[in-house]
Amino acid sequence: MSIIQVEELVKQYDKAKTPAVKGVSFAVKEGEFFAFLGPNGAGKTTTISILTTTLSKTSGIVRIAGYDIEKESKQVREKIGIIFQQPSLDLQLSAEENIRFHACLYGMYSYRPTFGLMPGEYKKRVMELAEIVGIRDAIFKPVKKMSGGMQRKLEIIRSLMHTPAVLFLDEPTSGLDAVSRRSLWEYINNVRKEHGTTVFLTTHYIDEAEHVDKVCIINQGQIASCCPPEEMKKSLLQHELILDAEDRDGLTSELTELELFHKKDTHIIVPYQNRTAQDIIAGLKTKLTVLEINEPSLEDAYVEYINKTGGAAA
Numbered sequence: 001m002s003i004i005q006v007e008e009l010v011k012q013y014d015k016a017k018t019p020a021v022k023g024v025s026f027a028v029k030e031g032e033f034f035a036f037l038g039p040n041g042a043g044k045t046t047t048i049s050i051l052t053t054t055l056s057k058t059s060g061i062v063r064i065a066g067y068d069i070e071k072e073s074k075q076v077r078e079k080i081g082i083i084f085q086q087p088s089l090d091l092q093l094s095a096e097e098n099i100r101f102h103a104c105l106y107g108m109y110s111y112r113p114t115f116g117l118m119p120g121e122y123k124k125r126v127m128e129l130a131e132i133v134g135i136r137d138a139i140f141k142p143v144k145k146m147s148g149g150m151q152r153k154l155e156i157i158r159s160l161m162h163t164p165a166v167l168f169l170d171e172p173t174s175g176l177d178a179v180s181r182r183s184l185w186e187y188i189n190n191v192r193k194e195h196g197t198t199v200f201l202t203t204h205y206i207d208e209a210e211h212v213d214k215v216c217i218i219n220q221g222q223i224a225s226c227c228p229p230e231e232m233k234k235s236l237l238q239h240e241l242i243l244d245a246e247d248r249d250g251l252t253s254e255l256t257e258l259e260l261f262h263k264k265d266t267h268i269i270v271p272y273q274n275r276t277a278q279d280i281i282a283g284l285k286t287k288l289t290v291l292e293i294n295e296p297s298l299e300d301a302y303v304e305y306i307n308k309t310g311g312a313a314a
Contacts (some may be wrong), residue, residue: 002013003198004028004051011046012146015180019058020046020276022221028214030165031196035209039306044202047218051200052082063167077264078106081164082154085171085202091144095135095154096142102158115140131159133185134180141160149175156184157192160191166198167191173205206299215298217305225305236304238271241280244290249284258283267292 004027011021021043021143028034038044043297049055050062053073062069065079080203089098096115103122112118115126130136133153143154152175159167167188173181185208191197203211209215209229216226225232244267245251255262255270260280262270267290272280 001030001066002027003030004034004048004200005061005063007061009047009062010058011043011050011052011055012058013173014087015213018221020221021050023060024218024221024223025285026216026223028166028198028200031192031198032214033192033199033201033212035201035203035215036200036218037083037191037206037209037302042219043221044218048200048202049168052080053077056062059190066072069222079164079165079249080164080168081159081166082168083159083170083172085174087151087155088149089143089151089154090288092142094142095130095139095146095248096126099152099158099161103161106162106306107192108162125161128158129160131182133157149177149180152176153180153184168202169199169201169203171203172201173203174213207297210298215302217302219306232305233296233298233301234273236301236308239271239296240294241268241272241277242292242294243268245286247290248288251284251288254284254286 005025007025008017009024012019014136024043024047029045029167036044038046041215046055050057051064051069053069053076056070063074067079071077086141088222090101093101100111100115100118100122103109109119109122115123135150135153135157138150143151146154152173156172171186173184176184189200192199201212201280203209212229214226215229215232217224222229227235227272243251248268252262252264252266255268260270260272262268269279281288281291
């Protein structure tokens, strides 16, 4: 079942010569970890803004959890959580007050003027999340006195308070240190497992999308590719074995007999796709002095795709 359905989505800005989004269609299954990637100016931010009800569409159909994003926007907002790329906190309030107002606006709790007067369930969840992201000691401090990284963590807590069905992550780890990035992803993966939360990710850290279920690339306002990461890597790049031996001639002769293309560089490079590294190595009798397996990453595939289509990687 698709929890996000996008059909022929078009967005035409006033005075723009061409649409920013040109008939985009894709679907995200319930519980799926979905990455939405694209270079700057490709229509990525416009599409996400429409999906999160912060921008109106020109035409097309968009449904989140079965609700129409324009006709039933209130129900859509109740089903989604968003970690924005740009901060959206009230700097004059404390960290906890930002969370409390957000939770009450979503109808989770009736408003109380102090943390102490809020229900025990609310207080427990706030402190648990604050512990996970590492700002428990600063939860009652004014936001304006918090560092950029701590403010980012506060936004993460706020977006997860109502356990959304769909969590939109727009550059979620921007400004976080390596330890905080890891703890955030561990928590998000736990949320997915425990609650079946659908995660919709955009990121400049392409390695963060390495283990998603599906990656979708938008370029020049259109969906250019939408498939599992492994499928994308396989279609664009080859695996490589990097080999060498004291008896180089013997090694290259064996590779030729095995009908394996190879090229000589600093070492002997053997691209392969429909065989495994183990099968190739098992077929060699020459004693190797160098053996490396070069596995292409999703970032390699993404850059290769953008270069082929003439976009600017971002």
